[in-house]
Amino acid sequence: MIVLSIERWTAPLAARWSRTIGRRPKDRSVVRFVERFAIVVIGLWALLAGAGNLAVPQLEQVIHEQSRAFFPPDADASVAAARMGEVFGDSDSNNVTYVVLEGVLDGSARAYYDALVAALRADTTHVESLMDLWSDPLTAPIAESRDQRATYVLLRLSGDLGSAEAARSVQAVRDLVTALSPPPGVAAYVTGPGATIYDEFASFDRQMLVITAVTVVLIAALLFIVYRSVVAAAIPLITVGLSLGVARPIVAALGAHGVIEVSVFSTALISAMILGAGTDYGIFLLGRYHENRRAGIDHSDALIGAYRSVAPVIAASATTIAAALCCLSFAKVGMLRSAGIPCAIGIVVAMAASLTLLPALCAVAGRLRLIEPKPSRIARRWRRVGIVVARWPGPVLVTAGALLAVCAVPLFWLSIGYSEVAVQPSSTESNQGYQAAQRHFPAERLLPEIVLVEADHDLRTPQGLIGIERISRRIMEIPGVRAVQSASRPAGGVQPESTLTDQAGRIGSQLASQTSTLEPQLDSIGTIRTTLVRLSGAVGQLQTGLSGGVHGLEQISSGGAELRAGVRAVRENSETLAGYLDPLRAFVANTPDCPVHPICGPVQRIVAPIDGMLSGTGQLSDATGKFDAGAADAGRSLAGATDAVATMRGAVADLRELVDTLTATIDGLMPQLQQMTDYLTGLGGDFAGTAEGGFYLPGSALKDPRFQRVLQLLCSPDGHATRLLVYGDQGSWGRAGATRADQIREAIHEATKEGSVVDVDIHISGVGSATSDLHRYFEYDFRLLAVTSMLLIFVVIALMLRSPVAALVVLATVVASYASALGASHALWRYVFGHDLHWAVPSMSFIALVAVGADYNLLLAARLREESVAGLHTGMIRTFAGTGGVVTTAGVVFGLTMFAMFSADLITIAQVGSTIGIGLLIDTFVVRAAIVPAIAALLGRWFWWPHLWVAKRREGAGFSSISAGLVLFQTL
Structure with a gap:
């Protein structure tokens, strides 16, 4: 029709x-x-x-x-970049660019880097955000190559990839890098995805x-x-x-x-x-x-x-x-x-x-x-x-x-090839920057996939970090993934101190050290037992001596009573005798010059000794009374001491029994303690460097200033979102990178089916996701x-x-x-x-x-x-x-x-x-x-x-x- x-x-x-x-x-x-x-x-x-x-x-x-952006605003990679900027209070641009320094990183290179970073921060028209890792001693090892001949600074520039604004921003950064003039022996390259599209x-x-x-x-x-x-x-x-x-x-x-x-x-x-x-x-x-x-x-x-x-x-x-x-x-x-x-x-x-x-x-x-x-x-x-x-x-x-x-x-x-790097001449500045980074850093260091994971609770807890590590580990299982940098592995790999086996090994080492220190102390227990035996014998002898002392004091007390009666009789007789001598005392007292008087003198010599004897008899009577009271008190004290010594002797016997029990217990415990120490130490050694052994960071570790810096970089201010940097081993610009980005999303879905982090929102930004x-x-x-x-x-x-x-x-x-x-x-x-x-x-x-x-x-x-x-x-x-x-x-x-x-x-x-x-x-x-x-x-x-x-x-x-x-x- x-x-x-x-x-x-x-x-x-x-x-x-x-x-x-x-x-x-x-x-x-x-x-x-x-x-x-x-x-x-x-x-x-x-x-x-x-x-x-x-x-x-x-x-x-x-x-x-x-000219407008290369990708539509609803592209997954563009949406992810915008969402990351919103969550982290950062730039929402996908115009990611790096400034790579290659050469001898001496004082002049550091001065140039500091001046460049300051100038870039001041250019708010073209530079929306800047991540300066090299200036912070805590993060400097991440941004500096192992041979100490290269470093970089990460920039997010104004304008989305391919737009006129993005091109002006890249050119402005290059003009700034050139104007500051790198020192001799140091080359500076403006590279990264934004520079690559600009050069193309x-x-x-x-x-x-x-x-x-x-x-x-x-x-x-x-x-x-x-x-x-x-x-x-x-x-x-x-x-x-x-x-x-x-x-x-x-x-x-x-x-x-x-x-x-x-x-x-x-x-x-x-x-x-x-x-x-x-x-x-x-x-x-x-x-x-x-x-x-x-x-x-x-x-x-x-x-x-x-x-x-x-x-x-x-x-x-x-x-x-x-x-x-x-x-x-x-x-x-x-x-x-x-x-x-x-x-x-x-x-x-x-x-x-x-x-x-x-x-x-x-x-x-x-x-x-x-x-x-x-x-x-x-x-x-x-x-x-x-x-x-x-x-x-x-x-x-x-x-x-x-x-x-x-x-x-x-x-x-x-x-079909998707590499915007491979189609360009190797002489473009962006390609030279990639080549410089490749010479000093691991592969694809400048082209990570940035993954944003959002949860409904704070992830800055031991439970949250366990969930992040679960995600990181699942991503590491993807073929072609070289490293994952996340809050649970900030250096790109599992930190030994964050594994349970390493912590167990440390505990085992500490137990071994304490056991070696304790052994001399355990040997002194035998000395204590010997001492207690001697002490028990001495206390027995003391108890016997005290019993004899009590009997002697009783006899002294009886003799004292007899003495006191005798002294009383002597005193009474002395007092009677003193009464007979009163006339003689009066004669002596009334006769002048009594000592030279022929009769008074001899009388005086008779009366004076008798008066002295009467005075001594009084003192003897008083002393006898005191001696009797003291003997009574001493008897009572010795009787109490005897009871105390008996109690003390029983306590020493009990202590000897306890020491014997402790010795037997320690003799049975020491082999088990040594076995446990050897096991924990061996556990830590066997799992060392294997990235296995169970992840765990206690709450006290989260308060460490170094880890606080990591959390600031990789977690959102409210802690409900975290970002992971996934590094591939090759092909980020090609189909391999695109496939890897899809696999990362699937891996996160699998890792969050259960556990402490579930029902998450996932956004992926980077060259692979863009591809x-x-x-x-x-x-x-x-x-x-x-x-x-x-x-x-x-x-x-x-x-x-x-x-x-x-x-x-x-x-x-x-x-x-x-x-x-x-x-x-x-x-x-x-x-x-x-x-x-x-x-x-x-x-x-x-x-x-x-x-x-x-x-x-x-x-x-x-x-x-x-x-x-x-x-x-x-x-x-x-x-x-x-x-x-x-x-x-x-x-x-x-x-x-x-x-x-x-x-x-x-x-x-x-x-x-x-x-x-x-x-x-x-x-x-x-x-x-x-x-x-x-x-x-x-x-x-x-x-x-x-x-x-x-x-x-x-x-x-x-x-x-x-x-x-x-x-x-x-x-x-």
Whole structure:
């Protein structure tokens, strides 16, 4: 139904065009207008180009100010970077850059580093955050190489990767590094992912300018060789030049106002697309014009006939490619997205120039007879080729198909490369920085995957650290992971003091030391027991002595009583005697000079001793009383001491029993203690350096100032999030890094199914995760480009040729040509030069090859349809004679200029150029020259189904059969 509707819709248009060309005197077609006012048309194009470039900033300036990020903001890596900035109160940019210092790290290097860090901190416009590890003694070993000849500082710069702001930030840091002038013997490099993308874009922009200039020179030289006329060679180039002069200001104006997205790829691809398509369109028109002139048609009619034959092909091809390019505005990758609308504008402008400016230039040059065709045998040679294809279409198809299959076979082993480092020259500063780091640090030191793990509780606890170590250990099990730096392993490996076995070994060592110290003390227990035995004997003797003392005191007390009675009797008798002597005392007292008195003197000598005896007797009596009391007290005291000594003797006996028990216990415990000591010590020694043995850090260790610094770096301020740095052993920029990022996410999910850290949110940022995003986006964008392009090609060609079969053949051959070119290019680069095809090559080459391939095949099919009124075989031979030289010229010219890109230092450009060049040669000499006409010959009139041709030629039928597309273009 759709095909019949197309037939019914295009038939009136063809009839209308037949009636139109039948009224030649009243013809008001575009070509007539252009021919009549050729100078005006040329002047208008020149005026538009000049005014546009004067009124609008140059496209390069707009790109420098307006280019957007490489990845969309919803990319996983971009979201992770933003989330880390939010959680840690840090930068949310993914523009990670390093400044690497290499050389003798002496005092001058330290002074330069300090000055650089201070200047970077002061530049808040371009530097959003800075991690200075080398200045802190606690973290300096992490940032300094083991040979002490390299260090680095980590920066997060303003602007997301690929944006104009990011480029300005990287350049500002490099200017600052250069301005401070590193000391002699020290080299400073600005490297890292941000610098890598900056260097790649800068190299692409710089080399594309040179390559474009070389391409123009090559095209001019090849056109001159083909046409042997400077004017004829200049006409396509003038058309291309003015097309660029008009298209670039349009793109710049729209980009400057934010209407469309632009990037360094915009200016490169718009130049390539206009140059390729515009040159092909010019060759098509000049080729048909020369054919008409060789047929004897005058200049004006030759131009009109060429225009009416070629214009529908130009309009259909340009419309198809422009529409497909517009679909790239939905692409995820910034490079493709920014190339879509600008290139579509370029193609539309090139189409407009080819339909107006190009015939105007031909009209002026034709009137002056400056583009007359030169004698050539090319048409005759291609006629022979047409005879072969028409006579033996089956063998030709099989042979050509086999050639395409051979070229496409390497696609089964196609390996896409995602390394933005490998495609750059080794002389770029970012690559030099990577090389410097590689010489002194472990592999991939500057390219870790930064993993953010968020939990619903504080992770700065022993339980939280156990969960972090569980995650770290599971990540370490991933193939290709070299080290994990986390809160549980801040130096990138398991710290011995954080394992239970190491702690057990330390306890065993301490027990052994204490046991050796205790042994002399245990030996003194025997001395104590001996002493206690002696003490017990001494106490027994004391008890016996005290018992004898008590008995003696009792006898003394009894004697004292008798003595006291005797003394009392003596005193009483003395007192009686003293009473008898009272008269004598009175006599002595009253007699003067008693000593010399003969009687008083002797009396006095008798009385005085007796008085002395009486006084002594009194004192003796008092002393006897005191002695008796003292003897009583001593008796009582000795009796209490005897009881105490008895108690003491029992206590000593108990103590001896306890010592005996303790000795027996120690004798049984010491072998067990020695066995436990040996086990713990051996446990610590056996597990030393194995990273096994169970992780545990007590709460007291978390208060250590060194560990507090680690927690500040790796844990969020509230402790609910932590980040881990995962280092691979290679391939962070490639598929290995992308695969590793996906495996890290899966490993964390497995590690948090149970334990102290569960139900976590995971975000991964880094080169590997970005490559994973890029791989996913690349597949999406390529499918989008391929499906829309093929669908549009099919619809437009089906409408133009009024045959879905022909459209399907053209579409299939375009795809086959592309697959063969990609396979051959992959084989060349992988097995000859040792490089995978860069991820941008399939998309960029697809755009170019589909555009050019559709042109060539559409021109061939349209001409074949036009000539088939004379019969299929005859029409095919005429088609080859008429288009063979034209398409070959276009293919060779464009193909050789693409091969000129092979000399570019940026491997991406070289791969794109070689792929497109191979594809153009395949399309020119295999697809267009053999496969499409062979299929048409085999299908016969079914090639044009459902429009079955009548052999009878009607007036104007030749033109009407190919003009529906042009009528639609003119009507619009």
